[in-house]
Amino acid sequence: MEFDATFDEIYPRLVRYCHRLTGDRDAAEDAAQEAMVRLFTHAVEGPVPALRAWAFKTATHLVRDRYRVDKNRRRLLQERPVAPARTEDPDRSLERREDEARARAALEALSPRDQEMLLMRFEGFSYKEIAGAVDVASTSVGTLLARAERRFHQALTGAEDEA
Amino acid sequence: MTGVDHLDEALLTALRDGVAAPADESRGRAHLDACVECRDRLAALEQRRTTVAAGLASLDTSFDLESARAAVRAGAFPFRKRTHRAAWARAAGAVLFLGVATAAAALPRSPVRHWLSQIVHSRTTAVPAPDSQAAGPAAAAETTGVRLDVPSGPLHVVLGDVTAGTEINVRWVPGSEAAILAPLGSRFTSATGRLEARPAPGPVRVELPRGVVPTTLEVGGRVYLARTLEGLTVSGPVVRRDDDGVVFRTPDR
Numbered sequence: 001m002e003f004d005a006t007f008d009e010i011y012p013r014l015v016r017y018c019h020r021l022t023g024d025r026d027a028a029e030d031a032a033q034e035a036m037v038r039l040f041t042h043a044v045e046g047p048v049p050a051l052r053a054w055a056f057k058t059a060t061h062l063v064r065d066r067y068r069v070d071k072n073r074r075r076l077l078q079e080r081p082v083a084p085a086r087t088e089d090p091d092r093s094l095e096r097r098e099d100e101a102r103a104r105a106a107l108e109a110l111s112p113r114d115q116e117m118l119l120m121r122f123e124g125f126s127y128k129e130i131a132g133a134v135d136v137a138s139t140s141v142g143t144l145l146a147r148a149e150r151r152f153h154q155a156l157t158g159a160e161d162e163a
Numbered sequence: 164m165t166g167v168d169h170l171d172e173a174l175l176t177a178l179r180d181g182v183a184a185p186a187d188e189s190r191g192r193a194h195l196d197a198c199v200e201c202r203d204r205l206a207a208l209e210q211r212r213t214t215v216a217a218g219l220a221s222l223d224t225s226f227d228l229e230s231a232r233a234a235v236r237a238g239a240f241p242f243r244k245r246t247h248r249a250a251w252a253r254a255a256g257a258v259l260f261l262g263v264a265t266a267a268a269a270l271p272r273s274p275v276r277h278w279l280s281q282i283v284h285s286r287t288t289a290v291p292a293p294d295s296q297a298a299g300p301a302a303a304a305e306t307t308g309v310r311l312d313v314p315s316g317p318l319h320v321v322l323g324d325v326t327a328g329t330e331i332n333v334r335w336v337p338g339s340e341a342a343i344l345a346p347l348g349s350r351f352t353s354a355t356g357r358l359e360a361r362p363a364p365g366p367v368r369v370e371l372p373r374g375v376v377p378t379t380l381e382v383g384g385r386v387y388l389a390r391t392l393e394g395l396t397v398s399g400p401v402v403r404r405d406d407d408g409v410v411f412r413t414p415d416r
Contacts (some may be wrong), residue, residue: 102218114374142177152215
């Protein structure tokens with residue numbers, strides 16, 4: 001398993017997934033990096049899709065175990081950021097921040113499992129991989145995913161989907 | 164299309180995403196050929212996918228991938244194991260060196276003797292930290308370290324196996340020399356743009372050249388500090404911070 005190639009193939013999407021899941025930059029980096037460290041230290045073998053699925057599943061469990069315990073943490077961080085002191089992107093417009101807040105609220109309206117499934121699907125995972133990662137029957141994934149997507153869309157746009 | 168069983172949302176979504184099972188794919192496509200209503204629903208799902216993807220993308224932010232790469236590498240491979248062959252080669256070289264040195268140094272007034280004296284002295288003298296120097300020679304002898312000239316970034320400084328509760332004093336320094344200074348018994352390695360240490364228990368001082376970016380400090384596989392052109396990100400457990408640096412304390416286990 002070549003380190004750089006495997007890292008480049010998996011980590012960027014993994015940390016994005018974790019960040020979407022947690023809304024917390026530090027938590028996302030912690031979970032994604034620890035999952036990657038475990039991937040290498042456990043010497044997991046297989047093709048890249050299998051390694052990616054393993055890393056996502058590991059990170060998902062880390063997020064579940066550690067970063068969702070206190071749901072208020074993220075809100076507190078947003079309201080009263082303490083550390084690290086980051087430079088705010090000056091080009092980040094008010095509209096962009098409103099979009100982000102709306103999407104965050106829509107995502108949090110879903111159950112944790114639905115969030116994970118939706119986010120993994122939009123990272124390109126197959127139904128079978130999603131089933132393995134979130135511990136549901138693969139025959140249920142299609143129905144659960146369609147429902148999760150509909151609910152997210154409704155919460156995001158306020159539209160009543162008829163599909 | 165009264166009386167027709169329309170495709171359900173899950174199958175339409177699977178058809179949209181190209182992940183339907185072969186049998187469902189055939190049945191679904193055949194139905195779509197005949198059903199305007201389901202084609203309209205499929206088109207709506209296409210639009211929904213675009214909206215959802217955009218919504219999720221609005222949550223995204225940028226990450227420092229190089230710092231993460233270094234952190235993962237340090238966590239997964241904290242110190243590369245040396246091969247037996249390389250160790251034997253080093254041992255043989257050391258024996259040969261000592262043999263020649265002993266023979267040369269045995270000659271009275273030999274310039275080799277003087278030169279060897281200087282070499283041995285410089286290699287065994289601890290690199291004193293400025294704070295230790297202020298505390299006197301006894302304190303200076305307690306500290307050892309490693310220095311590395313880094314004309315330009317990136318610079319990765321990695322501390323592994325750090326004792327819980329260790330104070331890590333990070334200082335910005337002028338010039339281009341980075342350093343780790345730690346209690347005697349610490350182990351150090353260095354490579355181009357990279358300094359690593361397994362510090363013995365006690366305070367650690369890290370000197371980072373102020374002008375070198377990007378610079379990353381990782382402790383125990385976690386990024387404590389990252390400095391890029393965009394600015395400084397401090398994500399470790401800060402004890403105090405000033406214009407000249409940051410002091411961390413590793414968490415108690």
